[in-house]
Amino acid sequence: MAPQRNQQDLGDQRAIGDGIGWNQWCKERLNWTIERWGMVIFSDVSNFEVSNRKSRVLVKRLKKEKYDTIFVVATLQSGGGSAGILGCIRSKGAGCCRIYEGRIHQPTRKR
Structure with a gap:
């Protein structure tokens, strides 16, 4: 079964260049699980x-x-x-x- 995609799980879908720095972006996702990272598309x-x-x-x-x-x-x-x-x-x-x-x-x- 595919993981459910929702705004809360993915965080806000903004680009790193949209006013958020790499350091902050990484800190916000420091404790993400492998399953959660599996829902991300770069x-x-x-x-x-x-x-x-x-x-x-x-x-x-x-x-x-x-x-x-x-x-x-x-x-x-x-x-x-x-x-x-x-x-x-x-x-x-x-x-x-x-x-x-x-x-x-x-x-x-x-x-």
Whole structure:
């Protein structure tokens, strides 16, 4: 039988970055049982730029080397793009992992 999930057992479902420090977060959960930790799902979101348009590249060369292919840096006119990955882990191992086109914005956390 799956453990019952309720607000009291899980504490409030806030992220550590939402105004609570690591130290306080850990102290609040210091005496949790293995069963209680089994109800926790840790998740993370990462965004990756396919083409880094924000960095400038400086190439030093002599005038006669201007169009030599070893000194040319390829660029994309449309600017490239980005991809996001969302994953989670729980007590029974890795959970879902999804790759998304475009950026993933941090979800609004419900309290």
